[in-house]
Amino acid sequence: MGRSRIPNLYTLIQQDHRYIQGLIDQLTADPAQVSYDDTARRHVADFLIAAESRHETAEELVLWPAVRRRVPEGHSLAEEGLRQEHEAKIVLDALRFGKGDSLRPLALEFSSLACAHMAFEERSILPAIRKATPWPGGWVLGFKFTMAKKIAPTRPHPNGPQRRLGLLTRGLFTAGLDRLRDKVTGRKA
Ligand SMILES: [Fe+2]
Numbered sequence: 001m002g003r004s005r006i007p008n009l010y011t012l013i014q015q016d017h018r019y020i021q022g023l024i025d026q027l028t029a030d031p032a033q034v035s036y037d038d039t040a041r042r043h044v045a046d047f048l049i050a051a052e053s054r055h056e057t058a059e060e061l062v063l064w065p066a067v068r069r070r071v072p073e074g075h076s077l078a079e080e081g082l083r084q085e086h087e088a089k090i091v092l093d094a095l096r097f098g099k100g101d102s103l104r105p106l107a108l109e110f111s112s113l114a115c116a117h118m119a120f121e122e123r124s125i126l127p128a129i130r131k132a133t134p135w136p137g138g139w140v141l142g143f144k145f146t147m148a149k150k151i152a153p154t155r156p157h158p159n160g161p162q163r164r165l166g167l168l169t170r171g172l173f174t175a176g177l178d179r180l181r182d183k184v185t186g187r188k189a
């Protein structure tokens with residue numbers, strides 16, 4: 001397999017961001033301009049919640065520890081990233097219960113937090129970690145990121161752990177519960 005076929009961490013994170021941005025765009029679209037109804041909008045919100053929860057947990061397990069270890073000033077950059085993620089998670093958690101008219105203001109609030117956060121990662125974090133990681137480190141981190149997404153929770157948990165140790169103990173337990181709830185309620189993520 002050619003080197004270029006294996007996605008590295010930077011590509012995987014950017015791909016996730018594009019997907020998440022697409023869902024945000026659908027959710028925040030002016031209701032007068034689109035043909036989908038509240039039920040469809042609720043489904044989009046559920047996809048967004050699951051995608052975002054997995055993405056941020058995988059970053060908490062793989063990206064931020066690597067930034068702390070390798071990037072100069074990595075510690076304060078990681079703290080800033082985690083602070084932004086926590087702020088967005090609180091709104092994402094509220095979005096789980098949004099219905100009809102209450103969904104749009106929450107979606108708009110989440111959109112502004114998530115867009116600023118993704119821009120911060122793409123402008124300040126990804127170039128710095130790429131520069132600090134010799135080949136094939138980006139691919140190794142990409143593999144770990146993919147694995148982390150498979151075990152990550154599908155709901156936000158703003159009061160849960162954000163650090164690797166907590167995520168691998170309490171976080172894994174909550175991820176298992178999330179998946180069980182997905183199964184019971186027939187929710188697809
Ligand atoms: Fe993030």
Ligand SMILES: [Fe+2]
Binds near residue numbers: 013017059118121
């Ligand atoms: Fe991200």
